[in-house]
Amino acid sequence: MIAACASAHGTNIFGIRARRRPPGSVTMLAVDVYELSVDLAPGVRDLEFVAALDRYLAALQTDGRIERWRLLRSKLGLGARSEFKVLIETRDLAQLDAAFAVVSTRADPIEEFHQGVNSLVANFQAALWRDFPDPQRVTGQERF
Numbered sequence: 001m002i003a004a005c006a007s008a009h010g011t012n013i014f015g016i017r018a019r020r021r022p023p024g025s026v027t028m029l030a031v032d033v034y035e036l037s038v039d040l041a042p043g044v045r046d047l048e049f050v051a052a053l054d055r056y057l058a059a060l061q062t063d064g065r066i067e068r069w070r071l072l073r074s075k076l077g078l079g080a081r082s083e084f085k086v087l088i089e090t091r092d093l094a095q096l097d098a099a100f101a102v103v104s105t106r107a108d109p110i111e112e113f114h115q116g117v118n119s120l121v122a123n124f125q126a127a128l129w130r131d132f133p134d135p136q137r138v139t140g141q142e143r144f
Contacts, residue, residue, distance in 0.1 A: 030130065030131040030134065030135045031067065031089045031090060031091060031092075031130070031131055032089070032090050032091075032092060032093055032096060032128060032129070032130050033087055033088065033089055033128070033129040033130070033131075034087075034088040034089075034090065034096060034126065034127075034128055034129075035085060035086070035087055035088075035126065035127045035128070035129060036085065036086040036088070036124065036125070036126050037080075037081055037082035037084070037085055037123070037124070037125040037126075037127075038082055038083075038084050038086070038121040038122070038123060038124050038125075039082050039083050039084065039121065039122045039123045040083065040084070040120060040121060040122070041119070041120055041121055041122045042122075044120045044121075046073075048120065049084070049117070049120045049121070050071065052113075052116040052117045052120055053071060053086065053117050055113050055116060056110075056113035056114055056116060056117045057069045057086075057088065059109070059110060059113050060099055060102070060103075060110075063102070065095065065098055065099035065102055066088050066089065066090055066095070066096075066099055067089045067090055067091060067095070068089050069086060069087060069088045069089065070086070070087045071084065071085075071086055071087075072084065072085040072086075072087065073085075081123075081125065082123055082125065084121075096128075
């Protein structure tokens with residue numbers, strides 16, 4: 001979740017009206033999380049991957065195509081499938097689709113950054129997650 005302070009007008013940085021909260025609290029916004037699982041390609045050094053990933057995702061973040069991202073590495077070899085997880089957070093699927101639209105042009109400068117990461121990894125897998133329960137969820141009327 002992304003923490004965003006409500007403005008004096010009762011809306012957060014995305015223009016969404018916040019529910020009343022006690023003074024000093026923050027509004028938590030639901031997000032979609034695009035999860036990438038990867039291993040390093042043979043001969044690739046871990047910090048080389050980190051630098052390339054930072055160039056790529058920082059470019060998308062600076063342009064407002066994603067909200068934030070994190071890089072996780074398995075600890076003590078206890079990763080489920082891959083050594084690295086990249087978690088990319090977006091406000092919604094529309095923002096993620098806009099990021100895909102830019103990357104899929106395969107044009108520089110973003111193509112250079114994308115290829116810079118893609119050339120360093122193996123065993124790529126992706127998943128899409130959302131915060132739960134959904135903020136629009138209605139309770140008491142479920143039929144299953």
